[in-house]
Amino acid sequence: MQSPKRAKLTHDTNAAIDVKHIQDFPPEIFQHCLEFVGKGNFAFVAPVSKHFYWSYINLGIDCTVFDVDTVLEQGRNKRTTAEVVSNGSLRLATECFLKAPKEFKEEVCRRAAIQGRVDILDCAVSLGVDMKLIFDDPDIFVWICDKMPMLVQAVENGHLDVIKFLSKEGVNFENADFFDGVTEKGHARDLHWMMKEGIIERERKDMAADLARNGELDMLKEHFSDCITKATFKNCAEGGHIEVMNWLLESSECEWDRNVLLAAASGGSIPMLDLCIQNGCPYDGFVSILSVQEDKAKTLNVLKWLHEKNFSLRDDICSSLANFGNAEALEWASEMGYDSIWAFEDAVESGDIATLEFCLENDCLSSPSLYKKAHGESISRGKPLKENETLNVYKWLHKNSIPWDEDASWEAAKNCHFSTFKWALENGCPYNEWDIFDVAIWTLNMPILEYFIGNHQVFDLEVYIDAMEKMINNERDNRNRSDAEVIETLQLFRDxxxxxxxxAIDCAEGLGRENVVRWLKCVGCPT
Known part of the structure; x- marks a missing residue:
């Protein structure tokens, strides 16, 4: 496959660098652009390539869009380009809000909220973007970014000015996920501020429970001494705040039930657990499961304390510890007589090599499906492993003679883990030609697609044609692929x-893909 021709670069001190056809840049052009930018206060086209984007965004350089329409046509990188906009200048934001499609504007506003860019949000409003249409959707409150709901992350980042701005624009913050997320991150005080500002309407008893969870004793004493409920005690137990609990007990009576003990277990505070046990909270094995948390040392200490108090742990404690990648606690539990034979799959999901070593050395059950588990969603993480972590797990499993199966290659391709996919195939992992080709088309992962086509060219023609039609038709996952994405893939086939x-032309015409039709005709596709 021939490299694209170099794009022409022009620059001056008063204008943006004119970068044409940035999606066609070979890698050597990237550094060439950065050299220009590094010599002065130049701005340049928001890039399509993530490689290019991360190269310059780390320099903290202002950016603008020379041709918004061309950039936005690359639909698969809309989030990347939106990040550029929300980190950039108001000039860039203005041009974006004037030219960009609705979904791109919304993505820019979401990123701007996370980063505290009230100026960009205000710019959007002045150009007719309705904040309520973007932020009033209940799903937005659980839109995950780095394991944190988006508007919770705005609070976590200290951007209460964003919350106030959105409230003035009519955004409704009355959402349980938002309240829970803010409290979980230790910002109940900010919820109280929102309540005083009239941004949220919160029951005083619920606000008291949130403050107790975060240990806000002074605020409880000053404003909520008459609002102590069962939930206040439960939340305080989860937060592990003994001083707050002692004050609550002076003011009211606690029902020392199973729920209070489970809350204390999830918080991992031994003094709070001890207080609950002393006051008669009934124990069951689920307490031990809830005690398993990301803090590995705290987890082990709690489990040892429970064992010393002659409380039995639940039978599946080893699997839970393996899922959190807690090799030290797993070894201890095994020595205490708890069965670890089923822990291997959970250990793979954790990606922790020390835990995997324990499972291997202790003859935990293994199978080829372990490779597939490397792409699973761990309970402890709430999301799959990163690509480098998955690759490390694959290498470890293969080194230790865990047999391959076709799921290993397919899962790597499906999750767009190119380095893992490439390494697996180069080390003898079996694959189903059609399944890999299909999933590469489905995800439109160009590195995997190009590598697979370039190294495995014995394709059944019907398989290829079927895949191409699915891609144009969006048949597999209804992703609404942009014309540029379809054209890029078809160009790869042609190369x-x-x-x-x-x-192909009839198919594209039937779907109203005029740009695809025009391109197919230009490159000689028969009708």
Missing amino acids: YGFPWNTG
Whole structure:
């Protein structure tokens, strides 16, 4: 496959660098652009390539869009480009809000909220963007970014000015997920501020429970001494705040039930657990499961304390510890007589090599499906492993003679883990040609697609044609792929000599993809 021709660069001190056809840049051009930027206060086109984007965003350089329409056509990188906009200048934001499609504007506003860019949000409002349409959707409150709901992250980052601005624009913050998320991050005080500002309407008893969870004793004493409920005690137990608990007990009576003990277990405070046990909270094995947390040392200390108090742990405690990658606690539990034979799959999901070593040395059950588990969503993480972590797990499993199966290659391709996929194939991992080709088209992961086509060219023609039609039709996952994404993939097929499907133009015309039709005709696709 030939490298694209170099794009022409022009620059002056008063204008943005004019970068044409940035999606066609070969890697050597990237550094060339950065050299220009590094010499002065130049701005340049918001890049399509993530490689290019991360190179310059780390320099803290202002950016603008020379041709918004061209950039936005690359739909698969809309989030990346939105990040550029929300980190950039108001000039860039203005041009974006004037030219960009609705979904891109919304993405820019979401990123701007996380980063505290009230100026960009205000710019959007002045140009007719309705904040309520973007932020009043209940799903927005659980839109995950780095394991944190988006508007919770705005609070976590200290951007209460964003919350106030959005409230003035009519955004409704009355959402339980938002309240829980803010409290979980230790910002109940900010919820109280929102309540005083009239941004949220919160029951005083609920606000008291949130403050107790975060240990805000002074605020409880000053404003909520008459609002102590069962939930206040439960939240205080979860937060592990003994001083707050003692004050609550002076003011009211606690029902020392199972829920209070479970809350204390999830908080991991031994003094709070001890207080609950002394006051008669009934114990069961689920307490031990809730005691398993990301803090590995705290987890082990709690489990040892429970054992010393002659409380039995639940039978599946080893699997739970393996899922959190807590090798030290797993070894201890095994020595105490708890069965670890089923822990291998959970250990793989954790990605922790020390835990994997324990499972291997202790003859935990293994199978080829362990490779698939490397792409699972761990209970402890709430999300799958990163690509480098997955690759490390694959290498460890293969080194220790865990047999391959076709799921290993397919899962790597499906999750767009190119380095893992490439390494697996180069080390003898079996694959189903159609399944890999299909999932590469489905995800439109160009590195995987190009690598697979370039190294495995013995394709059944019907498989290729079927895949191409699915891509144009969005049949697999209804992703609404942009014309540019479809064209880029078709160009790859053409570069590698695949024959045209005579129905491609009819298919594209039927879907109203005029740009795809025009491109197909220009490159000689038969009708």
